Amino acid sequence: DQQVKQNSPSLSVQEGRISILNCDYTNSMFDYFLWYKKYPAEGPTFLISISSIKDKNEDGRFTVFLNKSAKHLSLHIVPSQPGDSAVYFCAARDDSGGGADGLTFGKGTHLIIQP
């Protein structure tokens, strides 16, 4: 039961170019979405989030786009830097329970920035 899907296990991008990471979801009750970055032997690090009432949120080099009708979100990194090489997780929260609901994670996409 994959409610959050990241269909690309890995992505290779040249330094300086745009990295686009994609995420699809199936649960229409998801209303808050987050992207996390993870280096080996470390915990996930929060990058950027978006509420379902918005379609775009930007923070420096990172922009998240949300298409609710398509149940799709994407993370754009511009320009890509070597330090961006990591595993990126898409996560979503189901609003139906209220309170401190847990996140549902995708399986992650390993982004490799080529020099």
Added chain:
Amino acid sequence: EPEVTQTPSHQVTQMGQEVILRCVPISNHLYFYWYRQILGQKVEFLVSFYNNEISEKSEIFDDQFSVERPDGSNFTLKIRSTKLEDSAMYFCASSERGVYSPLHFGNGTRLTVT
């Protein structure tokens, strides 16, 4: 920048033994969580904790698991009788306001059950 700290970084235990994983959440955060990641699989939600009680738990969080906030700073996950399939990376997380504030994760405890 404040961070979530977890100890130990690696715990090896024998099947059937009890383990306690420890976490110190960020001090002004009110919501606490445990997640786990089995090798090669996705990060999975275990339990959330607010106001000294469990708010939500997943199917994974069965009677073998328990959480506790024994004092004002620590947040623990206990596995009563470990099984081989409990081997995983366990992540503690905290958030300031729950639902619409991001979770901040610790670096995890790698639990190996032999």
